[in-house]
Amino acid sequence: MxxxxxxxxxxxxxxxxxxxxxxxxxxxxxxxxxxxxxxxxxxxxxxxxxxxxxxxxxxxxxxxxxxxxxVPTADAADVQALFELRTALECAAAELAASRRTDADVVRLRAVCEESRRAYSAGERFPYRLDLAFHQALLDAARSPRIAEQVRLVQQRVVLLRSGLRDDPPHQHASLDDHDALVTAVAAGDPLRASDVMRKHLARVCAQMLTSLA
Amino acid sequence: MxxxxxxxxxxxxxxxxxxxxxxxxxxxxxxxxxxxxxxxxxxxxxxxxxxxxxxxxxxxxxxxxxxxxxVPTADAADVQALFELRTALECAAAELAASRRTDADVVRLRAVCEESRRAYSAGERFPYRLDLAFHQALLDAARSPRIAEQVRLVQQRVVLLRSGLRDDPPHQHASLDDHDALVTAVAAGDPLRASDVMRKHLARVCAQMLTSLA
DNA sequence: GTGCTGCCAACTGTCGACAGTTAACATTGC
DNA sequence: GCAATGTTAACTGTCGACAGTTGGCAGCAC
CATH class of the missing domain: 1.10.10.10 (Winged helix-like DNA-binding domain superfamily/Winged helix DNA-binding domain)
Structure with a gap:
């Protein structure tokens, strides 16, 4: 197949x-x-x-x-520069998603969020796989192929960074809340709020990554 | 040399x-x-x-x-997707530039703007070279190497698009005003306004490119 | 004349081998 | 012992040649 x-x-x-x-x-x-x-x-x-x-x-x-x-090794400056790029791209994606989302997009986003909470409640950690799935669903809703492509490349680099980090962080609950808030803003068709929530979400993820690095 | x-x-x-x-x-x-x-x-x-x-x-x-x-040929959808990416990147760059600019950055930006107006007043068309120089100076002020790199790649694609267009557009005066407004916002340290001005500037450029395409 | 079939040329995809450079090691002089 | 230098091995950069595929053209049947 x-x-x-x-x-x-x-x-x-x-x-x-x-x-x-x-x-x-x-x-x-x-x-x-x-x-x-x-x-x-x-x-x-x-x-x-x-x-x-x-x-x-x-x-x-x-x-x-x-x-x-x-294989590249990253220091704090690299992480910051990478997340500045990621923030630029994903905030724009969140804006576009809030403007262009269909009902089907919202359904899909909600489904991913629920699955994430189920997995988290089941005692397991928040699977990174579902985090990627959420951001991917958001990109689909944004319908901007070039932005989606660039986000894919940046996320790949983030995955590479994570591979060097052994300890999984304790901010998973906050991320789940961020995702929910993002879906709410997108569903409401509120680009500014969607962008703002995304910005704060990524700032948290970046900060956590920087502390894990040190 | x-x-x-x-x-x-x-x-x-x-x-x-x-x-x-x-x-x-x-x-x-x-x-x-x-x-x-x-x-x-x-x-x-x-x-x-x-x-x-x-x-x-x-x-x-x-x-x-x-x-x-x-060599790729672009249709309207390609141009739109490309400018969505460019807008995401350059608006973020404008925000960062407004936050991080030094006095030297502002001096440089003003110099490029003045040179552009001089060239325009001299009867010549607004040289695209100076447009690139302006956006480059803004990127320098933003101090975000990864965003700068991506903008460089996108601008290259825009240059390629322009190479297929023979008629130079009549919106040059508007672009000069946009650039001035951008410098003012950056000098004032106003990220939101800088981003907003940039967004409108690129929307104008994109629209003009779409009409030239048809 | 039209549609199909088989051939052919041109080009890309791949390979193995040679040349040039780098970095590490051994050597020599102090 | 330490520094500078000559040597060497390993690896990358480059080349020319072969194989496989694609698209077009000629030829044939109808």
Whole structure:
């Protein structure tokens, strides 16, 4: 049922390598050996190099001349800069979502929120998977393909940052409330409030990430 | 005086090819023949392919499997989506600039505005070069490297769109006023107004671009 | 004349090998 | 012992060639 979206070896290598980086299989700071990884993937260096350059353009790898690629490590300034970008994008998305949402969008957002609360009440931690699902649902409601694409890339970098953090934070309840408030603002068609709630939500997430970093 | 920032052939090819696309030397819709262009640049296909993929990641080329790269053509929906992204980014940049600007930033912004008015009064049209310089100065004042990087990429796409448009628009005086209003808001340290002015400015530019397209 | 079928040229995707550079190690002089 | 220097191994940057696919063209049937 899942058609091989990428027929080319380079395309497949992008997917595999992205997973290797995001799961921490290749940890931040580690370097990528082209010949070794090419053998491991059973392909030649050509397609692998294209995959490496592609992931570098997504920010999942950094390139140094004659020194190859490595997984980036982030300091506090990087986190702040990244969240400034994320805030710009997702606040705009929240505004647009509040302006353009359909009933189906609201239903979907509410469903994700409820599932999140169920999972949280069930004693488990707030699954990050559902957090991503919520933000994705909001992006769908915004109907702005380019903003959605950029948010996807930024979220990927955030996932990479999280992979370096071991302790899951205690702010999950606040995030659940933020999401609910966001849905309320979007459902009410209130772009300003949606943007404002999103801004505060991301400020909290960013602050928590900065403390986890230190 | 211009140090070869990219020693590698691939890096040089990126610069050359980017210029070929942005100047319209390779017009929108045209396809890129790897062997032919490689010979023309005096390099092999390997580095050129890397350059092509890089520009594709910047949105200056689109790739079709087994059909190579071509310069993208944009319709009204593309322009709108692009300007939604640009608005999200530059409004955030305007906000940050209003919060973080130094006296030197304000001086620089005012200088660019005055030079623009001088050039406009001199009978010439408002040089697009100075428009870019203004937005660049604003980004410098915002001090958000990731937002600045993304704006740079979006502006590049806008330049590509403009290359397909022959008639320069009559809204230049309005843009000059917008820029002045923006500087005033930034100098006053008023993020909300800066963002609002920027939003309206970009809405005007976008609308004008859409009419030029039709 | 029209539609289909098979061939063909052109181009992209991929590979293996060579050349150049970097960084680490060993060596030498002090 | 320490610093500077020569050496070497490993890795990246680059190249030319082969294989597979795509789209167009000619030829044939109708």
């Amino acid at each position: 899942t058609p091989p979206l990428h027929l080319s070896l380079a395309g497949q290598a992008v997917d595999v390598l992205r997973e290797l980086v995001l799961t921490g299989d290749i940890p931040p700071g580690a370097r990528v050996n082209e010949v070794e990884l090419a053998q491991r993937l059973g392909i030649s260096r050509g397609p692998l190099r294209e995959a490496i350059r592609h992931l570098a353009s997504e920010g999942l790898l950094v390139l140094a001349p004659h020194r190859g690629a490595s | 211009t140090p070869p920032l990219h020693l590698s052939l691939a890096g040089q090819a990126v610069d050359v090819l980017r210029e070929l696309v942005l100047t319209g030397d390779i017009p929108p819709g045209a396809r890129v023949n790897e062997v032919e262009l490689a010979q023309r640049l005096g390099i092999s296909r390997g580095p050129l392919r890397e350059a092509i993929r890089h520009l594709a990641s910047e949105g200056l080329l689109v790739l079709a499997p087994h059909r190579g790269a071509s």
